[in-house]
Amino acid sequence: xxxxxxxxxxxxxxxxxxxxxxxxxxxxxxxxxxxxxxxxxxxxxxxxxxxxxxxxxxxxxxxxxxxxxxxxxxxxxxxxxxxxxxxxxxxxxxxxxxxxxxxxxxxxxxxxxxxxxxxxxxxxxxxxxxxxxxxxxxxxxxxxxxxxxxxxxxxxxxxxxxxxxxxxxxxxxxxxxxxxxxxxxxxxxxxxxxxxxxxxxxxxxxxxxxxxxxxxxxxxxxxxxxxxxxxxxxxxxxxxxxxxxxxxxxxxxxxxxxxxxxxx
Amino acid sequence: xxxxxxxxxxxxxxxxxxxxxxxxxxxxxxxxxxxxxxxxxxxxxxxxxxxxxxxxxxxxxxxxxxxxxxxxxxxxxxxxxxxxxxxxxxxxxxxxxxxxxxxxxxxxxxxxxxxxxxxxxxxxxxxxxxxxxxxxxxxxxxxxxxxxxxxxxxxxxxxxxxxxxxxxxxxxxxxxxxxxxxxxxxxxxxxxxxxxxxxxxxxxxxxxxxxxxxxxxxx
Numbered sequence: 001x002x003x004x005x006x007x008x009x010x011x012x013x014x015x016x017x018x019x020x021x022x023x024x025x026x027x028x029x030x031x032x033x034x035x036x037x038x039x040x041x042x043x044x045x046x047x048x049x050x051x052x053x054x055x056x057x058x059x060x061x062x063x064x065x066x067x068x069x070x071x072x073x074x075x076x077x078x079x080x081x082x083x084x085x086x087x088x089x090x091x092x093x094x095x096x097x098x099x100x101x102x103x104x105x106x107x108x109x110x111x112x113x114x115x116x117x118x119x120x121x122x123x124x125x126x127x128x129x130x131x132x133x134x135x136x137x138x139x140x141x142x143x144x145x146x147x148x149x150x151x152x153x154x155x156x157x158x159x160x161x162x163x164x165x166x167x168x169x170x171x172x173x174x175x176x177x178x179x180x181x182x183x184x185x186x187x188x189x190x191x192x193x194x195x196x197x198x199x200x201x202x203x204x205x206x207x208x209x210x211x212x213x214x215x216x217x218x219x220x221x222x223x224x225x226x227x228x229x230x231x232x233x234x235x236x237x238x239x240x241x242x243x244x245x246x247x248x249x250x251x252x253x254x255x256x257x258x259x260x261x262x263x264x
Numbered sequence: 265x266x267x268x269x270x271x272x273x274x275x276x277x278x279x280x281x282x283x284x285x286x287x288x289x290x291x292x293x294x295x296x297x298x299x300x301x302x303x304x305x306x307x308x309x310x311x312x313x314x315x316x317x318x319x320x321x322x323x324x325x326x327x328x329x330x331x332x333x334x335x336x337x338x339x340x341x342x343x344x345x346x347x348x349x350x351x352x353x354x355x356x357x358x359x360x361x362x363x364x365x366x367x368x369x370x371x372x373x374x375x376x377x378x379x380x381x382x383x384x385x386x387x388x389x390x391x392x393x394x395x396x397x398x399x400x401x402x403x404x405x406x407x408x409x410x411x412x413x414x415x416x417x418x419x420x421x422x423x424x425x426x427x428x429x430x431x432x433x434x435x436x437x438x439x440x441x442x443x444x445x446x447x448x449x450x451x452x453x454x455x456x457x458x459x460x461x462x463x464x465x466x467x468x469x470x471x472x473x474x475x476x477x478x479x480x481x482x483x
Contacts, residue, residue: 003444006437013429014452021390021425025397025418029408032401 054235062124062168069122077115084108110145117142121175124168132160132167133194136174140192143178149187149207155194160201162236162256169236170203170254173229177205177252180225185209185250206251211244271454272307274461275300281468288475289468295340296416296464302332323377323435327369330378334361334385337420341392344399344413357388379432386428393417393424410474412467419463423456 001009087105091098117138120126127135133155140153162170174192181190187209194203217223226242233240233254244250282289282297289297306329310322338358345351365381372378396417401408408414430437430452437445 003441006433006441007444007448010430010433010448010452014426017429018422018426021394021421024394025421028394028398028401032398032403035402 058165058168058235065122066124069119072115072122073119077112077119080108080112080115084112114142114145121171127168127171128164132162132171133158135167135171136192136194139171139175139178143182146182148182149185150189152189152191154192158194158196158201160194160196160203160256161199162201166236166238166256169232170238173232173236173240173252173254174203174205176225176229176232180250181205181207181209184212187249201256202253204251204253206249208249211246211248211250213246214242214244270450271457272304274458274465275303275307278461278465278468279304281465281472285468285472285475289471292340292343293412293416293468293471295336295343297468299333299336300461300464302336303329306332321375321438323438324374327374327378327381330381330385331362331365334358334389337389338392341396344396354392357392361385361388377431377435377438379435382431383428386424386431389424390421393420397421410470412470412474415463415470416467419460419467422463423460426456427453 084105087101087108091101121135121139121142136155137153140151144151160167160170178190181187185207187207189208191206192204195201214226218226229242229252230240237256239255239257241253241255242250243253279297279300282300285293286297306325310325313319313322313325335358338354342351342354345354361381361384364384365378368378368380394417396413400411400414400417403411430448434445434449437448
């Protein structure tokens with residue numbers, strides 16, 4: 001073999017090997033890209049499925065609550081009203097018993113009032129029509145009337161700029177938080193404040209109760225309420241923080257940032 | 265002088281880039297940097313040995329370097345695949361290479377370039393770093409342009425894949441076609457070595473760049 005032939009052979013074999021390697025690398029690159037695309041599609045599908053599931057879950061739960069509110073209003077409410085009318089009739093028939101009926105009448109009026117408020121706050125149509133702040137106002141009044149703690153409510157003409165779904169989620173979080181304060185906190189004071197500015201919205205619920213270890217509680221099976229709060233906040237696209245430690249009360253803060261602030 | 269510059273241009277660029285990136289690099293990349301240092305010493309040795317009157321060939325120096333280079337690059341690959349259960353295959357690969365290399369040395373003597381050993385080294389390293397490339401291309405959320413591993417592996421694959429045909433004939437050419445051997449050495453080996461080390465330099469530069477960007481973003 002002449003030198004030129006050897007040289008050409010070596011160079012052509014080298015180039016062929018390099019081309020083969022380039023081909024393999026391009027193949028790896030393409031298949032990697034394709035695999036990643038498939039994974040992303042799969043993740044997107046999973047996300048869409050979870051979104052749908054969440055929507056159905058929320059709709060079912062809200063429908064059940066509305067139905068429950070309707071039943072309370074139509075059945076129990078009617079029964080209480082009938083009892084009230086019956087008491088009025090008895091008073092007319094027996095004027096000497098008027099004084100004796102007074103405590104019962106007061107209790108009945110209170111029960112009817114409480115029932116009306118409860119039925120409104122359970123009904124999502126009412127929240128949708130009246131808005132979040134009005135619904136929270138009704139719930140605050142209802143809780144105040146229970147006289148379990150001092151409830152301080154501060155929301156100077158706040159317009160939260162939330163969509164209907166977010167308002168509903170936020171209201172349920174507020175209810176859950178108040179239930180927690182009522183049932184577990186042993187608080188003397190509960191402070192609820194809302195603040196809105198430039199598309200941002202923040203609502204804070206704070207109590208001076210016995211507090212708890214957030215990490216421990218969240219890991220225990222008991223904390224379904226707290227987990228619900230976090231879950232609903234995530235669904236509403238809000239930032240939720242739960243701060244508490246034993247003896248130091250509990251503060252739940254929910255924040256919705258405007259799109260401008262979310263940008264880096 | 266020009267020959268040395270031509271031989272060492274890529275290597276020196278990689279060495280400087282490696283020095284800059286050294287504070288930010290982990291063991292896997294450090295092995296590539298140490299290999300550069302070893303190669304610079306070996307390169308000097310290839311010239312020094314020829315200064316001795318009874319030394320006509322420096323091929324034994326390349327034979328000395330071959331198991332070191334293979335060891336470093338396989339150790340780096342082992343480090344890369346440290347979480348993979350199949351990583352012990354790399355050790356098996358090194359033993360296969362050593363068996364071929366040693367049989368070459370025993371049969372032909374240490375003064376002749378162990379081209380069978382070299383072909384084994386090339387095949388093993390090309391296969392191993394093609395796996396690295398495949399692994400990198402399948403990583404999520406990483407742009408291939410910013411992955412130092414991709415550039416480094418590309419350099420290694422191109423060098424060992426491309427230089428194998430020439431280096432397997434090197435001893436034959438050196439004996440029978442000395443001028444052609446010199447020409448091909450500069451064209452193929454030096455050309456591909458420069459490509460390999462420039463891509464390694466790109467890898468080192470990316471490591472430094474990524475590390476600085478990460479530091480800034482976490483501040």
